[in-house]
Amino acid sequence: MNPFAGGFDGMEPCWNSSTCPYSAHDFLLFDNAPEPPPLEQVRGSVLLLAGSSGHGKSVYGHRLLHEYGAQGMKPFDLLGEGPFQQCLARRRQVLLKLRSKNGPLDEEDMANAQVDDAGWAAKLRSVMCGAGGELIVRLPCIMQDTSDAEARISWEILQYAMAAQRSRSVFIYEYNARAWPGDWEKLRKEIELSRDVKVRICVVAPVTPNELWTYVKGVMDSSPHKQITLDTDVTEWLKYIFGQCSLHPQSVHGLMCRIFDNAIAEQSPKVTLNHLMPEVIRIGGEAA
Amino acid sequence: MSAGAAPLADNPFPVRPPDLGTHDPACPGPERQDGYIRFTGRPNPPDVAGGGVVLIGGRPHLGKSVLAHRCLHHYAAAGHVLVDLSGRAAGDIGGPVECLARMRDICALPDEVRAALREVRAAEPVEGHHEFGRALGGRRLVVRLPRPDPSLRPPTIAARVLEYARAAATANAGVYLFEFPFWLERDWGQVREGIARSADEGLVTCITLEPFSDRELMEFLWARVGGTDALDELFDLDPAVLLRSLARHRASLSPNNLTWFHVLCRQAFEAAIESDATKVAIHHYLAAAVRIGAP
Numbered sequence: 001m002n003p004f005a006g007g008f009d010g011m012e013p014c015w016n017s018s019t020c021p022y023s024a025h026d027f028l029l030f031d032n033a034p035e036p037p038p039l040e041q042v043r044g045s046v047l048l049l050a051g052s053s054g055h056g057k058s059v060y061g062h063r064l065l066h067e068y069g070a071q072g073m074k075p076f077d078l079l080g081e082g083p084f085q086q087c088l089a090r091r092r093q094v095l096l097k098l099r100s101k102n103g104p105l106d107e108e109d110m111a112n113a114q115v116d117d118a119g120w121a122a123k124l125r126s127v128m129c130g131a132g133g134e135l136i137v138r139l140p141c142i143m144q145d146t147s148d149a150e151a152r153i154s155w156e157i158l159q160y161a162m163a164a165q166r167s168r169s170v171f172i173y174e175y176n177a178r179a180w181p182g183d184w185e186k187l188r189k190e191i192e193l194s195r196d197v198k199v200r201i202c203v204v205a206p207v208t209p210n211e212l213w214t215y216v217k218g219v220m221d222s223s224p225h226k227q228i229t230l231d232t233d234v235t236e237w238l239k240y241i242f243g244q245c246s247l248h249p250q251s252v253h254g255l256m257c258r259i260f261d262n263a264i265a266e267q268s269p270k271v272t273l274n275h276l277m278p279e280v281i282r283i284g285g286e287a288a
Numbered sequence: 289m290s291a292g293a294a295p296l297a298d299n300p301f302p303v304r305p306p307d308l309g310t311h312d313p314a315c316p317g318p319e320r321q322d323g324y325i326r327f328t329g330r331p332n333p334p335d336v337a338g339g340g341v342v343l344i345g346g347r348p349h350l351g352k353s354v355l356a357h358r359c360l361h362h363y364a365a366a367g368h369v370l371v372d373l374s375g376r377a378a379g380d381i382g383g384p385v386e387c388l389a390r391m392r393d394i395c396a397l398p399d400e401v402r403a404a405l406r407e408v409r410a411a412e413p414v415e416g417h418h419e420f421g422r423a424l425g426g427r428r429l430v431v432r433l434p435r436p437d438p439s440l441r442p443p444t445i446a447a448r449v450l451e452y453a454r455a456a457a458t459a460n461a462g463v464y465l466f467e468f469p470f471w472l473e474r475d476w477g478q479v480r481e482g483i484a485r486s487a488d489e490g491l492v493t494c495i496t497l498e499p500f501s502d503r504e505l506m507e508f509l510w511a512r513v514g515g516t517d518a519l520d521e522l523f524d525l526d527p528a529v530l531l532r533s534l535a536r537h538r539a540s541l542s543p544n545n546l547t548w549f550h551v552l553c554r555q556a557f558e559a560a561i562e563s564d565a566t567k568v569a570i571h572h573y574l575a576a577a578v579r580i581g582a583p
């Protein structure tokens with residue numbers, strides 16, 4: 001059996017906070033995310049999550065839903081809500097979903113949601129004020145390009161911040177930069193120009209090579225299937241690759257799974273260079 | 289790092305591998321250019337006394353252009369008049385009639401070819417080439433064609449190759465060089481089957497370029513670093529072990545090729561130089577493989 005079988009799939013959205021299968025153990029697999037800010041500091045603001053791709057922004061966002069949910073906020077996860085391409089269409093969808101918290105939608109609600117950007121911002125504030133409680137809302141997330149004028153990302157974030165301020169709610173906005181960190185720096189500067197609303201920035205750092213190795217070792221040590229081991233050289237080579245190549249956890253997990261598969265297929269008791277090299281070539285391009 | 293040894297400073301693999309496939313009027317031929325490696329097992333330009341088409345098939349980066357370029361010079365050295373159309377865009381030239389028509393647009397055409405082209409009246413490929421050959425006064429021509437339109441299916445490629453072969457044979461037993469890049473072995477098989485079914489099969493010489501073997505990659509390493517002694521000085525690894533670990537890719541759709549292997553070696557040396565290593569080792573190759581990905 002492969003100790004890495006079972007995958008390292010992306011975490012499901014928090015569909016229902018009371019039955020959500022994830023717990024602190026799942027959120028704290030790596031230490032690269034900052035401690036969640038105290039609720040009193042973030043109430044009425046946008047929490048803007050950033051960091052290079054694949055290092056746990058979504059996991060951190062999920063953790064925030066649980067942390068603040070446990071402190072009395074009402075969690076509402078819209079992470080998986082599309083459409084993911086058109087910005088205005090996505091904003092309208094958020095509006096409808098938030099409105100649906102107050103009861104079933106009718107035709108008037110549907111018609112009200114067909115607004116332009118200016119109308120959307122006004123409706124958002126109004127819906128949030130009528131939400132009947134303090135919400136912690138995780139917004140839909142897409143890969144975004146700050147140079148795309150259509151996207152108006154900083155404007156959108158500030159509108160959410162205004163709506164949050166009035167309703168004492170919190171929006172979690174995960175920003176996936178198309179070009180990290182260049183796009184992020186540009187967005188951060190735009191956001192910092194506005195002092196009237198609260199946008200709290202949380203940057204998830206890359207998982208360190210040491211943490212990646214600790215994770216790999218942990219999976220192997222805790223597995224009941226220890227028939228296959230790493231050749232001594234392979235251990236050193238893996239550590240070197242982790243140190244040099246900026247891999248993210250999912251990529252590392254996939255690499256380990258496939259090299260063990262290769263050893264299993266050859267009925268080899270050890271993972272060797274011949275099992276490692278093809279998979280290292282395969283993950284080429286995933287490295288930052 | 290071994291005691292006393294100086295860290296690696298120079299990368300024996302230049303940023304860009306030498307381009308041996310491109311021809312220009314001053315070109316002495318790929319074999320006379322820096323960076324050419326005389327592999328023992330690679331095909332040589334074939335004998336095409338009766339004229340026709342030399343059809344060179346292979347996956348990307350296995351040396352089709354270099355072989356076509358070698359053929360161009362080989363036949364030119366044997367007295368053929370050389371015409372290189374390979375710089376034109378893929379699919380730019382259709383069949384042999386269009387080829388003659390397009391040749392008139394080429395600025396650097398030899399005078400005798402330009403004069404002969406003016407004598408061509410027929411719009412039919414074989415008759416047109418017959419007139420062309422007669423106007424050339426017995427001189428033979430070798431023409432390197434641009435790559436075919438990549439959307440053409442194998443049966444069409446086979447039909448086109450045969451068309452060129454008949455035309456070339458009529459024009460004083462001239463030669464057309466036709467490169468066919470493919471990804472699927474099946475496509476190449478269909479092209480050859482289509483040709484084999486024709487009565488003019490004998491006018492086509494098919495050459496298949498296979499992925500580079502471990503031995504050839506080793507020859508490549510020796511040639512680039514300057515022999516086995518230099519290899520020992522520069523490598524803290526057994527090259528045979530390295531090549532064995534790359535073997536899986538040989539059978540893949542995108543097999544090991546010299547361009548990829550060159551870049552892999554260059555990146556491995558870069559990693560070794562960056563880390564002040566005295567020799568390049570397996571872990572440098574692994575990091576390089578992550579950086580560049582699959583061929």
